[in-house]
Amino acid sequence: MTIKTQFFTTPIYYVNAKPHLGHAYTSIAADVSTRFKQMQGYRTFFLTGTDEHGDKIVQAAEKQNSTPKEYADKISQLFQDILPVLNIKNDYFIRTTDENHKKIVKAVLSKIHDSGDIYFSSYEGLYCFGCERFYQERELVDGKCPDHGTAPEVIKESNYFFKMSKYQDWLIDHINTHPDFIRPDQYRTEILSFLKEPLEDLCISRPKTRLTWGITLPFDENFVTYVWFDALVNYISALGYPDSDTFRTFWPGARHFVAKDIIKPHGIYWPIMLKAAGIDIYGGLNVHGFWNVQGSKMSKSIGNVTDPHQVTDTYGTDAFRYFLMREMVFGLDANFTEQTLVSRINSDLANDLGNVFSRVLSMNQRYFKGKIKGADTRIETQKNLSLKSDAQAAVDEFSMAMEKCEFHKGIQAVWHFISILNKYIDTNEPWTLAKDESTLPVLETLMYNLIESLRVVSCLIYPVMPQTSADMQKTLGIQKTDGGFYTLQEAAVWGQIKTASVLPDPQMLFPRIDVEKAPPKELSTPVKSFKPPLKEEITIDDFAKIDLRTATVVKAEKIENSSKLLKLTVDLGAETRQVIAGIAKDYAPEEIIGKQVIVVANLKQAHLMGELSQGMILAASNKKGLVLSGFDKPVKPGNCVK
Numbered sequence: 001m002t003i004k005t006q007f008f009t010t011p012i013y014y015v016n017a018k019p020h021l022g023h024a025y026t027s028i029a030a031d032v033s034t035r036f037k038q039m040q041g042y043r044t045f046f047l048t049g050t051d052e053h054g055d056k057i058v059q060a061a062e063k064q065n066s067t068p069k070e071y072a073d074k075i076s077q078l079f080q081d082i083l084p085v086l087n088i089k090n091d092y093f094i095r096t097t098d099e100n101h102k103k104i105v106k107a108v109l110s111k112i113h114d115s116g117d118i119y120f121s122s123y124e125g126l127y128c129f130g131c132e133r134f135y136q137e138r139e140l141v142d143g144k145c146p147d148h149g150t151a152p153e154v155i156k157e158s159n160y161f162f163k164m165s166k167y168q169d170w171l172i173d174h175i176n177t178h179p180d181f182i183r184p185d186q187y188r189t190e191i192l193s194f195l196k197e198p199l200e201d202l203c204i205s206r207p208k209t210r211l212t213w214g215i216t217l218p219f220d221e222n223f224v225t226y227v228w229f230d231a232l233v234n235y236i237s238a239l240g241y242p243d244s245d246t247f248r249t250f251w252p253g254a255r256h257f258v259a260k261d262i263i264k265p266h267g268i269y270w271p272i273m274l275k276a277a278g279i280d281i282y283g284g285l286n287v288h289g290f291w292n293v294q295g296s297k298m299s300k301s302i303g304n305v306t307d308p309h310q311v312t313d314t315y316g317t318d319a320f321r322y323f324l325m326r327e328m329v330f331g332l333d334a335n336f337t338e339q340t341l342v343s344r345i346n347s348d349l350a351n352d353l354g355n356v357f358s359r360v361l362s363m364n365q366r367y368f369k370g371k372i373k374g375a376d377t378r379i380e381t382q383k384n385l386s387l388k389s390d391a392q393a394a395v396d397e398f399s400m401a402m403e404k405c406e407f408h409k410g411i412q413a414v415w416h417f418i419s420i421l422n423k424y425i426d427t428n429e430p431w432t433l434a435k436d437e438s439t440l441p442v443l444e445t446l447m448y449n450l451i452e453s454l455r456v457v458s459c460l461i462y463p464v465m466p467q468t469s470a471d472m473q474k475t476l477g478i479q480k481t482d483g484g485f486y487t488l489q490e491a492a493v494w495g496q497i498k499t500a501s502v503l504p505d506p507q508m509l510f511p512r513i514d515v516e517k518a519p520p521k522e523l524s525t526p527v528k529s530f531k532p533p534l535k536e537e538i539t540i541d542d543f544a545k546i547d548l549r550t551a552t553v554v555k556a557e558k559i560e561n562s563s564k565l566l567k568l569t570v571d572l573g574a575e576t577r578q579v580i581a582g583i584a585k586d587y588a589p590e591e592i593i594g595k596q597v598i599v600v601a602n603l604k605q606a607h608l609m610g611e612l613s614q615g616m617i618l619a620a621s622n623k624k625g626l627v628l629s630g631f632d633k634p635v636k637p638g639n640c641v642k
């Protein structure tokens with residue numbers, strides 16, 4: 001049986017700046033895809049690295065009074081050091097200053113030169129030193145470089161050119177016949193529309209009189225290669241092109257991850273370079289959008305360049321990986337703010353994932369002292385097997401989305417399954433079943449299915465949150481050694497949790513971040529007077545669904561074994577109800593009797609610490625704790641609050 005292989009790459013990052021949020025995103029996206037492919041049974045190779053030649057690096061080094069090499073060593077190290085911090089598992093880290101890379105760049109240049117696709121010519125054009133490239137007049141904005149806002153200088157020099165124009169029709173045809181070559185679709189369309197204009201030949205050299213920090217052309221020692229011819233070749237030099245087994249094994253079907261800023265070199269120059277050098281064309285390009293920070297493009301002058309170390313130090317690596325993958329729709333731009341990060345941690349990770357995990361395991365602890373009982377096959381099918389098919393659906397949807405780099409959809413599929421688990425608990429009411437000896441087999445079955453579902457969740461979150469996946473699996477007693485993972489096939493096989501084993505008390509996966517008590521630290525620009533993020537906008541009709549009523553507290557008592565909860569009896573005019581409220585730390589029972597409060601009267605009943613709660617009373621949190629909502633004049637109980 002031949003094992004399928006997949007090669008993923010990130011761009012090699014310039015060493016003129018330290019790693020930031022944008023670099024972290026591309027590398028995490030490629031890491032997530034690599035781990036996902038491994039779950040599909042592929043052998044993978046994941047490459048990242050640094051791009052170290054060119055004017056920009058020379059200038060940055062000069063500013064620091066270092067040589068380009070010393071400077072590149074230092075910054076390249078920062079890019080290497082951040083990988084374990086982000087839990088990125090690369091197979092190789094390439095540097096364009098590596099001797100082997102330089103040798104292979106020269107070999108590729110010679111090959112293309114020999115075949116006649118590189119020629120020498122004199123050229124006069126508008127050159128932007130910031131971008132290290134010539135511009136066409138039509139590409140400028142008000143006569144200025146669109147990226148740097150400075151007027152380019154007219155430069156005349158002789159240089160080597162690559163005959164890209166010769167391959168234009170071939171490339172259009174290749175893109176048209178390979179729908180997955182550039183994705184998402186909007187970038188494929190962008191490249192195709194660019195190719196409607198005649199392609200200019202590409203200037204691939206710089207005279208050494210102007211730049212020495214580069215790879216000398218093998219056919220003219222007075223010139224060095226221009227950045228792209230050097231940089232793009234990293235993808236094959238790292239694999240040991242042309243003869244190594246690694247190259248033969250992994251190059252076919254290679255997929256590159258880049259952001260929209262570099263689609264032209266990747267979508268046009270690179271396939272044509274490969275074609276001209278007689279090398280197989282890569283399999284595809286995955287293009288994502290840009291992260292803005294607090295609504296603006298990251299820039300040193302605004303001061304919003306976000307350092308991934310700071311985010312992971314404050315919130316943890318898995319939360320950061322989750323947020324980036326969940327928040328950005330791959331292909332579109334996204335906005336990073338600390339408020340949205342905290343909000344996702346609290347709602348998706350602490351509330352949804354963390355809560356269902358501890359909810360299920362605590363119930364199992366309470367009912368069966370942690371022992372996993374088996375599912376009783378005599379239990380009616382609906383109760384017994386509905387989660388099995390829901391789990392399968394989650395695996396299928398997750399796989400389909402992840403395959404297309406639709407990470408946010410893949411994650412949504414898992415979270416949809418989590419919401420099903422919560423509903424399953426609420427509808428089947430394990431606490432009621434636990435009260436009656438005769439319904440214990442049903443309870444055992446429910447608990448088994450829930451624990452089994454948590455196993456599936458733990459498998460599916462692996463690519464995005466490898467550490468949390470391992471933590472869950474450790475608690476469930478199914479951890480793999482050496483950071484191993486379960487394949488998708490294994491994830492989908494129902495019934496793998498072993499009965500009779502005893503699970504420990506669940507640990508908290510993601511503690512809630514109390515934004516009132518511990519406002520987020522400054523990650524980039526200060527977040528002024530942090531307030532909990534506002535929730536999604538709703539319509540007046542949505543609001544009208546909530547039945548808020550005035551109520552008077554007529555009785556209040558403590559609940560045994562709970563330091564937080566009070567059992568209240570509230571008068572709602574036409575009826576009295578029991579409401580369990582988490583205010584025991586803030587109000588003594590005698591203090592609250594007689595108070596008029598607001599009750600959410602149509603909230604689904606729930607049990608808290610085994611006590612029925614028929615609604616919820618509203619309170620606001622402040623630094624010292626909770627303050628009950630109320631009225632400044634007496635009101636009749638049971639009236640509507642609008």
Ligand code: MSP
Pocket residue numbers: 010011012013014015021022023025026051231232234257258259260261262289290291292298
């Ligand atoms: N050295 C070239 C790439 C050569 S690849 C053969 C280069 N380097 S770079 O340091 O500028 O990195 C650009 C890449 O960094 C983008 O394509 C993207 O992967 C990542 N990002 C940089 N800023 C980003 C955002 N604000 N948002 C998302 N990704 C960003 O270009």
